[in-house]
Amino acid sequence: MEDSFKKVGEVRSLIEKISRQAEEVERGHGAILSSTNPDRRNKHKLEQLNREIKKNAHSVRAKLRSMQKNFPVEENGNNASVIQRIEKNQHSHLTRWFAEVMRSYHNAQISFREKCKAQIQRQLEIVDKSTTDEELEVMLLRDSLTIFISDVDQL
Known part of the structure; x- marks a missing residue:
């Protein structure tokens, strides 16, 4: 039981960390969108x-899978x-909770892109x-969030 509580604590702290990082990403998105340059x-x-969110999410998924594998198979x-x-x-x-946090993070990413x-x-x-x-998608993939007249001529 002690081992189980330890795993739960680890997963909980990782999910909290992902949640904080996702909030920080949203603030960063706001800063980029409000900046002229x-x-x-x-x-x-x-x-x-x-990258950190992706790494932590992978770790949470692995720990949740590990926890689930430890459940005994019940015949009755x-x-x-x-x-x-x-x-x-x-x-x-x-x-x-993990699904909710990741859904929120994903929605923030989609919102930023739009x-x-x-x-x-x-x-x-x-x-x-x-x-x-399609041209807008190419511009987004170019990593340039500012468009100047010279950039437009290159399209």
Whole structure:
């Protein structure tokens, strides 16, 4: 039982860390979107946070899988001990919480991408350049969040 509580504590702290990092990513997104000239340091910091979130999420998934594998196979579901039920409830709660945190992080990423698209579209409209969605995607992949007239001519 002690080992189980230790694993739960580890997973819980990792999920909390991912949640804090996701909030930091959202703040970074806001800083980039509100800046007239995005700083490379902010972009690098966001990339580093995204890598850490990915690494921590992988670790949480592995620990949750490990916890689930330790559940005994029950032939008769009514005979589960109190400890087994506690462990399953803990696992279930952690899994739902992790999914919620990752869903929130994913939604923040999608929102940022859409806002970047809209910002680029507005900048292009200012210089009277019409673009397709495919061209906007190319611009996003180029890592350039600012569009100048010289950049538009390169399209």
